[in-house]
Structure formats: structure tokens, C-alpha cells
Amino acid sequence: MGDCAQSSWMGSPHLHEFLGRGPAYAAALGELAAETLWPTRCAVCGSPGSVLCARCRRALAFIDQWRACPRCGAPWGLRECTECNALSMEGTGFAKPPFEGCVSAVLFDDAAARIVRLNKDAGERRLADWMAYYIASALPPEWARASCVTFIPDSAKARLRRGYDHGRELAAATAGLLDLPLVDALGEPRAHDQRELGRADRFANMAKALSLTESPASRARLALYDSVIVVDDVFTTGATLYSAAQALRADSDRRIWAATFARVY
Ligand SMILES: [Zn+2]
Ligand SMILES: [Zn+2]
Known part of the structure; x- marks a missing residue:
């Protein structure tokens, strides 16, 4: 019809x-x-009018940043983190998270999963503005020292399927809110889709999967900045963000922070 x-x-x-x-x-x-x-409907409850209605926005499972681990962003990990201690880092190839800090805005519950899926797989690009808003709102004041924002690029296949790079859009919206420049710092990932993989396999899959962009112009631009916030939609095991942070230190000991909309926990 x-x-x-x-x-x-x-x-x-x-x-x-x-x-x-x-x-x-x-x-x-x-x-x-x-x-x-195709009237606009809320990504979570389906009510018409907006991509994310006020009721569902209020009901998001916001992470209390005062109780989260300042190193890896795990909710409730401030005093004792079960996600980035020596034991849980075993098998990751890292002794500790390779960034200064990590922040996620909300828990990856059913509502967050619907938002991420509709943004990533169903082409609801307007959700990126809300996701970026919550990322920017969650960042600690000291992150204001960061000098630019970057993102994990989509694979060429995914970009072709979607018609745009969803990670770049989210990072661009976040950079806009933070009034920081967006830099295309990383090259296309050399790893398989890891949605079906477990923790250890994800780290193995992502080891050296990311590297600095080969574009001389983007590299020259990145060289202007001594600190970067890497923005992504979901922190699952951290494997992707770890790989990104490692790549971003390949040419400089710049400071790296990581920020995501949602956190699996
Ligand atoms: Zn709703
Ligand atoms: Zn931690």
C-alpha cells in the first residue's frame, strides 16, 4: 500500500x-x-511523533558516572572493578586498558539495544543526535582538555550497505556538541564482524585490526592534536576500542579517551 x-x-x-x-x-x-x-516513531516504544520520545528518554538506564570505573568505564567499578583488574585482563593481550579513561552513557539494556540497532541497521540516522547528546553529557569535565574526536570506521561493505558511515556520524554529532574537530584518524578495520564472538575471540579478532589511516592529509591533521576522544556506539568487551587506542598511539604518545553511548555489563 x-x-x-x-x-x-x-x-x-x-x-x-x-x-x-x-x-x-x-x-x-x-x-x-x-x-x-512512514510516520516517525519512537525507537523504543513505537509511539508516533519523535525518534525517541520523552518518556523513553527519561527511562534510559543512565550510568552513574560517580560510581563507574574511571579507567574502563564499567558501571559500579569505582572502588573495585571486575572488568579491568589483572585477572579479567588475562587473554586480552593488554595489562590494562590502553586509554586514560572510558565513559559510557547508558547500560546496554533492551531500550539501548533498540536505539543502537535502529541507528546502525535500520538507517534511523536521526537517533545519532540523541546518542551523541547523551555521550557528550556523560563526559567528565577534565575531558575538556581533549583536542579532537575520532571514530572506528565502518568496513567498506557495511558503509556500502548503509550508504553512510554510522560511526562517523555519531562521532561528528558528538564532536559538534563538544565543539571539537572531527579527525578521520583510523583506516578501515581488517577484522570480521564480531557480533557473534565471545570475549577472548573478540580480542583475538581485533588484535591489530585497526591502524592509522593511510591518507596523508588525515595523518597530517591528526598530528596537530595531542589528545583524542574515540567515540563508538557500544562498548561490548572493549576489544574494538582497545585496538583503536593502540593504533592511535602508533605515531605518538597522545592521550586517548574512549566514549560510547551504551555499555554491555
Ligand atoms: Zn518511547
Ligand atoms: Zn575498570
């Missing part, structure tokens, strides 16, 4: 007249048509 309505609108003899009134008018009209055919 949606297809039928769309084709009748697209075939309207008045379409060229609308488009003739200018790109802004055509875009507004396109938005109106899309909104009529």
Missing part, C-alpha cells in the same frame, strides 16, 4: 512544479510525504 501511495505521488503532474519552487521547498515536501507514509 505504501508503494502504491508513493508511486502515485511521484507520478503527480504537479511534481515538477513543486520542485521548480526550489530545493528547500522540495525537501520540505519530501519530508512531509515521508512523514505521511
